[in-house]
Structure formats: structure tokens, C-alpha cells
Amino acid sequence: MPGSHSHPGLSLLPAGVHRFTHSQIISPRAAPGLPKRQSLLQVNGLALSAYDSSSRRMMPRNGYMQGDQETHQFWSISSVRCMFWDPWPTVHVSLVQGTPGRPRRLMCHVTGFYSHDIEVTWERGGQGALGEQMTSGILPNGDPTFQIRVSVKLGLGEHVCVVRHVSLGGIFVPLVLLVARLQSSK
Template sequence: MAPWVKPILASFWLLSLCSVALAGVHRVSYLQLISPQAVPGLPKRLSVMKVNDLLGLAYDSNTRRLAPHSEYIPGDQETAQYWSAGSAECMDWDSWVETKYQALVQEVNTSSPQREPYYMQILKTCELDDATGAVRAITRYSLNGEDMLRYQSDQNRWFSENLAAWRVAERWNREGETFAVWNLFLPEKCRFLIKLTLPFIAQKTAQPTARVALVPGTLDRPRRLICHVTGFYPRDIEVIWERGGQVAQGEQLTSGILPNGDLTFQIQVSIELGQEAVGPAEHVCVVRHSSLGRDSLRMTWDSQVTGQAGVLAIIAGCILAMLGVGALGWYLRRRPGAQKGPYHPAQTQPGTLYSAPATAKPAGNSSSTASSCSDATE
């Protein structure tokens, strides 16, 4: 892999991960990477779509196929036919964008030619607020990892993020450049895409689990309670500390919502107990998530201690039971007339379960959905 490929991939996927989902806000994101030449591990053009942070589909110029990438997306004959049509549209977009991309790169980069090949990143995001019905769409262009242009639907304007791109932004605002229009989300299309794609992932939910840890204090810092919540989907979640039925006083620090790598998420929220004599059991970590319905998950340090004590009691009971069984066996074997052995170890025979390792084949899984190459349909 060429040396310049790694920073491209790192910054490209960083754009896809650095997003914050708010409660009641749905999001569709398109991420596109365009480079002048293909190298091992990186095609000339790569496009992916995410729906509420789930990877939905992907297209690259090497395979020249638009394909689903989520096991939660259902499929039928109609959507299967759509994949074929969508792939054809994306191939048409390949030939169109080749010349447009080259022209835009030359116009933006007015300085001396780059030592390394040009690459362009395009991030298009649209959000729909369920509560207000408001739609917010943003398109960003980056050139060689540096932000260049930004479009905001609420202001219906292009803004230059770099001095080298201000002429392009002004011209697109003045003339409505075709290349610009084809690479942004209009509010109407944003609303349509979200309503189209949300049913594909509506059935996917995962309930959170929570654990509370007590961090001992030091001379410089008081004790802290940390509530670690993990394994939940969708991404939106509320985690707060309460005391006496009210939001606990004091600053509550959060790690932010982080991906787990298996399509679920995790978050940590901590609170300082202060110097006063406040016991950790007085604080309750409250978790509210759509997978829980109207219920909430409540976890305290005291409840975990009780749970651990119960586990220890069960272990102690098992040990006592084993000792009792052993004592009874010893007594029975010591009785007059008791029959003793002999016991023979089991022999391993060729061709039996224990003579050769077993192999397992993973079950196959296929899925499909209805969507399209982002630029081909705009």
C-alpha cells in the first residue's frame, strides 16, 4: 500500500465516526472518497451510506457493484433488482465524475502541483428532527485531508473553509454550478431518504447493560462513581446520576457515545461524591433507552455489592454441597462389605468424537435493501 493511502483512509473514516446523534434525530450520511488512481487496498472511487450510524451500502470502482452491508436490512425480489439498476447508475457516475473531479481539483489548488496524488473527500449528511420536522443538510468537501467547502441547507449557501476555495464557493452561489448541486442534499430529498431507509433498521434494537464502579479518592481528588453502559442500539441514550429522586448535584462528566465494533455503543458517565459524608449508595445511575420502552434501567453501587454477596453465597453453598457429597462417598466406601472399584479410564478409539477435532461451518447470511449511489440519483 502506498504511503499516502493510510492517512487517506484514517481521515476518511474519521469523518464517518465523528458524529453525534441527538434524541429524536435521524440521519443519513454519504461518504465518498475520490482519488486519481487506484492503489492496493484503495479504489479510485469509494462511496458508503450510513443510516443512523449503521453502515447500509457501499460502492467502489473496483467491484463496480452497489451492495448492502448491513445484516439488519431486509431484501426481496424488488430490492434485488434495484441493486442491479443502482450499480449501473453508479458506473455512469464514475465516468461523469472523472472529468468534473479533475477540473475541481485544478481550480481549488491554485498553488504549485502537489507532490502526492490528489484525493477528495465528500461528506454529505442530512438530519430530520422528529419533534419539529426540521431538516438540516450539510455537505463538506476536503482536498488532501484539508477542509475546502461547506454547504448548509438552512442558509442555502456554500462557504469556503480555505482561501484557495473562496472563488469556487462564490461561483457556485452565483451560478448554481451543476457539480455543486449534484453533491448536496436538498431538504426535500433528505426527508424522502430518511423515510425510505428508516424502516430497514426499525426492528434492530439492543438493550443496554450497566455497571457502577467506585473510584477511591486521593489527596487531590474526591471519590468518584462511574456508570458504564454498553451494548445498546440505537445510538441515542440518556444516562444521568440521581440522588433522592432528583438529578444529583455536581458536575457529571461523560465519555461521549463510542462504538463497540459490533454495531452497538457504549458510554461512561461519572460524578464526584465530594468531601462531605455522602455514601455511594445514595446515588443512582439512571439509563433511558428506546429498547427499554417506558422503563428505565437503574443501577446503584449498593445493588452491585448485594449482587456480589449473593454470588459469593451461591459459591460457598456449592462448595459445602461438594464437601458433603465427598464425605458421604467416603463414608459409604468405608462401610463393611462395600464394593471397591476397579475404575478404568475411558479409552480413545479411532474415529470417535475424541480422536479428531471437530470442524464447524459458519451459517451463511445474505441481505439486500433499496437505495442508490448518492450522486447518480440527485
């Protein structure tokens, strides 16, 4: 790296403030021939590595981290991690049976998302069911991803679980899941 001192297996940056940048482009509907995911790591504007989902490999850039066995192992692990990374949240909806005194609830379980900033809400008949929702809060999965459970009392009308997360495109594009439509037994 320019301005750094290199020794076998060691890179030192001069003391001071440095800027680390990790940029990603994720396009689930990429044009033919273009990768669905690209990633670039930079320090002070110098590219260190790049990932391309077409090759499914993390590649060093500008001579950084090339040539030793530890580095090769690092890049192999990073390639596998990127290859199996799925940025889309997984949504499971289930009916939790009630007991006397506890009504039936619909549970929306969203898992496998990163970053942890997410919004999961229930709508009934086109209106938010905000006061009626119960949530587990955002919990870690044990890998870099997170999960959350949000439930709502089952009532008449259409029930919709709405998920807003950056991986779904834009800043917050909702993933809408129609769950149930209960009719009155009249």
C-alpha cells in the first residue's frame, strides 16, 4: 500500500486517521451477463479486495494480501462466506393456537437478515395493528444475521405481515405477505 511499510505477513499504516469503505451493489434482477452482487473493500480510497457473484470469489486488488498461505486461507474462507450469503430475509408465518383466556395469534418470523435495521408490522384490513402487536425484539442468529418475531391477535378480515429492510431494495421497500382472510361465521 502506498505510504505503508511492508514486512512478510504484516502491513502497517502510518499513524493517523484512515477511512475504511465497504461498498455493495445487490441487484436480484441483474441483466444477463452482469453479476447479481458486487462488493468492494477500500482503505483510504485504495481497493483492497473485490467480490463478484459471477466468479463467486473474493479477489485481492493492488497487490494487497497476495502470496502467503494464511492469506490464501483467508481469501478462501471469504469466498465461501460470500458465496452462500443470502441478503434476502426469510419470512415464516404461523398460527399460534390459543388457550382459554388467550386468543389465537398470527406469528410473523423474519430471519436471516443483515443489517439489523428492519421494520416488521402487521396490518389488518389495510390498517396498522400497532397497539395489538407483540414482538421478540431483534435477536442475533449466531452468524452475522438477525431474526425477529412479531405476532398479532387473529381477528376478522385480511391479515398482512409487512417487512421493510434495505436488502429488499431502495431504503425501505416493503415485502407484503398476505396471511389470512377470516370471514364472520354469520
